Amino acid sequence: MREFRGEVKSLELLNRLVLAPLPAGLRAGPVETLFNRDVYFDAPDRTLRRRGVTCRFRTRIDDRRLLTLRVEPGSGSEGGPTQLYEAEVTELDEPSALAGSSDPARRLRALIDPQLLTRRIEFETERRLRRSRPRWFAEAVYELCYDVVTVRAGGLARTFQELKIRTLRGGWPGLDRLVSAFRNDHDVRPLLIGKRERAEKLHEALESEALARAVHENRVVAVMALEQGQIALRHAGGTLMLPAGSGSGEEGCRHVLRTEFGSADGQIRLLGTVPAAPGRPFLEVWLVRRLGKGLAVPEGMQIQWVPLSEVVERVGAPVLHEPRTLAALAIAARSDLVPEWPNGPRPRGASRDSQAASPGVITREWAIAGLREGRPSAVEESALGLRDHFLNSQLSWLEFNARVLALAEDATLPLLARVRFLSIFRTNLDEFFMVRIGALKRAIQMGVGDLSEDGLSAKEQLDAIFIRLRSHLERYADCWSQQCIPALQAQGIRVRGWSDLSEPERVSLRRYFLDQVFPLLTPQAITRAPGYPFPVMANLRLSLAALLRDSVTGPLHFAYVKLPDGLARLVPLPDDGGLVPLEEVVRGCLDLVYRGREIEAAYTFRVTRSGDLELDERHAENLLHVIEEETKRRPYGLAVRIEVEQGMRADVRRLLLRELQFEDAAHVSTLGDADLFDVAGPLDPLALREIADLPRPPLQYPPFPGRRVLEAAKSVFDVVAGRDVLVHHPYDSFPDAVERFFVEAADAPDVVAIKLTLYRPGGRSHIADALVRAAAAGKEVFVFVELKARFDEERNVDWAKKLERAGIHVVYGLVDVKTHAKVGLVVRREGDGVRRYVHVGTGNYNAATAAVYTDLGLLTAHPELGADVNDLFNELSGSSRPPQVTFRRLLVAPEQMLERFIALIDREAEYARAGRGGRIRAKLNGLADADVIGALYRASQAGVEIDLVVRGICCLRPGVPGLSDRIRVISILGRFLEHGRIFCFANGGEPEYYIGSADWRPRNLRRRVEVVAPILDPDCRTRLDSILEMELADPTAWELGPDGGYYRRAASGDSRASAQERLMRLAETGRA
Incomplete structure (x- = not known):
């Protein structure tokens, strides 16, 4: 026996064996880690298997890709040896390799059309390898392979463990003794079937588990009938839904047509399928055109024709949120078979001169349903119990961001303000994915079945979100390329690509690249193998995916280049005022990064990751330190979105998506095709922001400093002692009112205490500087800094440390709650006692945001309000719980x-x-x-x-x-x-x-x-x-x-x- 393969019962045991001494006194060498991924292909009817043929595509950790065709005896001739055809292939993905020009691919085409093949088995092997190191010449040498094999199917993953021992050189101790030691000490039992056979059995079990719901429930056919830009929806109980019925295949589709339209005539085509989910059986989605009766609705049928554009706009509204309909429309939104899918919602007042759009069919249906179903008595009983009384919060947020986009589309606004609104639209969307989409995907991953306020599951919400969102992105692309770019060019602001540049301009930019950019780059290879060394792509970092070839005949390699932080996103050309995006400069200079290699293509992309922190506040010894550590992990959270530039090759998109799906081996990925977005405008909103910040006053809003509301000749305290002052920023100057209040308090000798809450103080702060001066002057200063202000945690940690160093009493936050209140208290000696002066506001103590946010604030010396605010600060400083006292006025x-x-x-x-x-x-x-x-x-x-x-x-x-x-x-x-x-x-x-x-x-x-x-x-x-x-x-x-x-x-x-x-x-x- 030269080799032994045994089953290891658990991953925990395998990990112990890797670190344990070898039996029989053998000395072990270092541990080497290897990865590879194997995908086996066959036709749905197992044609290759019946013929004794095995087709495998293997990706190794060194980015080598192997296509193997194994033909067993008797599968084309009588008897004979097993025939093995294997070649290293240059294609990046499996479909391209199967259809390629390698020897195995050519032989495969003689057996079957590669387009008929599907993935039958897929598994990854993480191998840790040790070799024994002999002490003397007669000692045997063994190679021990500790394998963890992960099999995936139907969105599920399972693992098994194996130990393989190979004899590299015979001698003492013999292999039998080594095997006996593993069997007796660790219950490692010999395997009689190979790894592929084990993976196949586990794969079949996973498929059975994944399809269990589809097996036990009837399949449902949903029909998407399109005629003249309208879609047929069935009206039932105040809800509009796609016609659907039990069944499968063409026969099931035509049965639905007969039932719902009175005729089975029509041109039909399968759009796709949706796996079964709780509350929804396995779904087939069929596209129907050229109905026998066109738009006519037979008498007695409940079909209503609705403009497809209106459906896209209002999908997810209570009258249009039936789960099967959402799932089917999500399939259609991504399909090339529906070219009339709206590129954007109907305009609703993009310009002030446009006419307001009237409510459409779906709005009218809701009003009719409201009258028909008699909701008033029901709402008296329970508002929460009637989910159709609520709009979905996620979709409502999307509507808000669409209104921001409408401002960018408004031609009556200053040009650079419109570009700024485009930047805000994209920045908002980034945060939406990090927070809201991240939470929905985490709920799916963890199996949380909670419903939204309007009764939708996390998956149903994602379906509705992505249907609407794609049309918003089309509007964004159109606004940038068709409206803003021509208008910017007319003003002498030209955004130029590498191909637009003259040779002298390219030479100049290559010098800039070598001097300013190249020292900051860290290019990394991407190997398509799971785990290390595949780079973890940081959140929202604009990057390039480059395809490299070692030589004319060498294989393609996939490389990743992250654009450096800290550099301007637009590089100005010295002579003509043109602006070249940094990614264009790096793409044009990749030959300087990868010298001696051919650059076949390079594409920009961004990965968005979940932004929530996982804080165990109740058991944290120091909340500040915990938040510091957690914020360092945020850039590498769960991947929730991939954005790629329009024109990226399909195989590169598939490869990028696939690698991100497998980067976390411990969890089943929630990333799918719906999470990959082709973006036809700038991927990084920072570039838009830089354009919006250009010093071109005629293209900006005119400056607006705000008015002075406090008399300059009197102190703030004299004014507020006589009357309450209401300030409305930015119409009333924030520096003249709120900053002045705290600055005067810090410098006034009769002020004895200043207390303040800080939520998002921002960068440089005159208020914070005043607090430091007050503490240095011996005043009592207390500041409550909320460290958990999302995405400002690191900045707030820095503020907390800075204020503590100045001798200020700082509290970081309460357990399980955020302190969002905007209150300040100044205690001043007056006569024989003290008087409290209070500021209560709606916005942060942040001068930068006060200039662009409308907020209100109250300056008052009212005794009861002063006493309430004093009690509030005592609660915040003296307890880790939320305030419990009874307040007089607040x-x-x-x-x-x-x-x-x-x-x-x-x-x-x-x-x-x-x-x-x-x-x-x-x-x-x-x-x-x-x-x-x-x-x-x-x-x-x-x-x-x-x-x-x-x-x-x-x-x-x-x-x-x-x-x-x-x-x-x-x-x-x-x-x-x-x-x-x-x-x-x-x-x-x-x-x-x-x-x-x-x-x-x-x-x-x-x-x-x-x-x-x-x-x-x-x-x-x-x-x-x-x-x-x-x-x-x-x-x-x-x-x-x-x-x-x-x-x-x-x-x-x-x-x-x-x-x-x-x-x-x-x-x-x-x-x-």
Whole structure:
């Protein structure tokens, strides 16, 4: 016996054997790690297997790819030896290799058409190899291979372990003794079948497990019938869905046609299949054209023809979120068989001069369903229990970002402002994938079955998101290439590619590359093998995937080059003002990186990874250190998206996707074809931002410094002691008001204490500098720095350390909650006692964002508000729990605010029922809390008039007959990001006004420390009233419909000035 193969019972045992001494006194050499991936191909009917033929594509760790064809005796001739045909191939992926020009590929084509072949078995082998090291000449030499084999099928993965012992040189001890030791000591038993046979059996078991639901449930055929740009949907119980029925294949499709359309005539084609999922059987999606009766609907049939563009816009709305329909439309959205798939949603007020689009079929269907189903009585019982009363929060966010994109498409705005909105659209989308898509994919990976507020599973939400998102990306590409690029060129701003450059320009850029870029590059080989050394591609780092060839006849290699951080994304040309993207420069100079190799192609791409941190706050000894460590891991989290430049070769896209699918061997990947996006514009929003920042004043918004609201000749404290001051940024100068408040406090000798919460303080801060001076002067300074502010954790850690070094008392955060409140307290000696001065705001203590965000703040010396804020800081500094005390005036989350808001809403409903009217006005960033929405519905039913300005996510459905008739929701977007929160309750003629940091979302009301303060001063109330009325009447606002769509008001003539523009004019005249 020269070789032994045995089964190792567990991975844990295998790992112990790798590290354990060898039996029989053998001395072991170092451990070497190898990887390879094997894919075996056959036709669905096992043609090759019946003929005794094995076809294998192997990828090795050194990026060599081998195609092997093994023909057993009797499979083409009687008897004879086994014939083995093997060749190293240059093709990158399996389909290309099977159809290539190698000897095994040519022989394979003599047996079968390669297009008929599919992956039958797929497994990876991680091998750790040790060789014994003889001490004397007669000692035997053995090679021990410790293999972990991972088999994948149907989205599942399983492993088995093997030990292989090879005799390299005979001698003592014999192989039998070695085998006996492993068998007796570790229960390693001999194997009678090979690795491929074991993998095949495990693969079949996995397939059976993956298909169990499809076997036990009937298959369903969903029919996507298209005629003249319209799609046939079935109307049933207030829901529109694709016609579907039990069955399979062409016969099942035609059965659905007969049942739903009255005729089986039509041109049909299979679009694709969707595996079974909880609540949904295995699904076949069929495309049908040229129906026998065209658009005619036979009497008694429940078919309704809807414009396909409207379906793409509104997919996921409650009237259009049936699971099979979502899954089928997701298949169609990616298929080349549906060329009429809309490139973008119908325009809804992209320009101020455009007419507002009217609600379509889906909106009307929802209104009809609302009347038909009698929702009012049901909502009284339970708002949360009726999921069709809610808009999906993920889709609502996408609608918000589409409104940002509409600003980029607005030709009436300054050109560089439009480019900035394009950059914001892309940056927003990056965060959306890191946070929201990451959470949905993690839920799928962990098997979490929770449903969204509107009743959709994580997979169903992803289907709806990706259907809508692709049309948004088409709009983005069109806006950049067809609108912005020509307009920039007309202004002398030219973005140029390498192929557009003259030879002298290329020479100049190659010098720049060698001097500035090349020293910062670290090119890496990509081997297509799982695990190391495949590089972990960092989050959102623009990179190049390069195809290299060692020589004319050598194999292709896949390489990865990450563009260096810290360099400008656009390189200016010295003479003509042109701008060359950095990736174009690196691509044009790859021959200087890979000298002696032929550069066949290079493509830009980006990988997006989940951005959530995994914090064990309850057991952390030092939260700051834990967050520091976790933020270092964020760039290498779960991959959730791959963006590639349009034109990337199909085999490179497949290779990139496949490698990222296998980078985490411990979990089944959630990446699929739907997660790979071809982007026809700039992949990196940093390039857009650099263009938007060009010093071209005529192409920008004119500067707006904001007005001074505090008398220069008086101290802040003298002003605030006499009256409350309401500030509205950026119309009121942040430096002149809020910064001045803290700077004067730091430098005033009669100030004894300053306390402050910091959530996103940003970079350089005059307020932080003032706090350091105050501490140096001996004042009591306390700062609560929230370290868990998403994506600002590292910066906030730096601020916490800096403030601590200055002798300031710093608290980092509370367990399991974030402190989002924006409050400051100054304690000042006056006469024989002290007086408290308070700032309560809606925005961060950050001068940079205060210049572009609209926020509100209150400066007051009101005794009860001062006492409340003092109690709040005592709670924050003295306990690790959220504030528990009862406050006199403040509304504080998470313990009291939700209950108080619902009580205020219910009070308006009581007034309305008593015939005393009732009105609620509110301005906020997001509305998603089910209890608040339920209270608003009840108030609407009671007769309360409700007007809401909600910038972003809104899960409430306004204007539904009998449910929310009296609720109106608008969204305002413009030059400044609307960030303020105002709450106004009519209170039977004695209105109450509040401002603060909280939105009506679960995270704000239930999982954060938030502060909302009443506005008591009559002049401040009058100003809030003016702001609300001006914004509610904004002629450029978007109105939310009951279907979740936003429809922009049609502004014209003198009335076209937005609320932001009017507020700026008032500020410039000193009347804001």
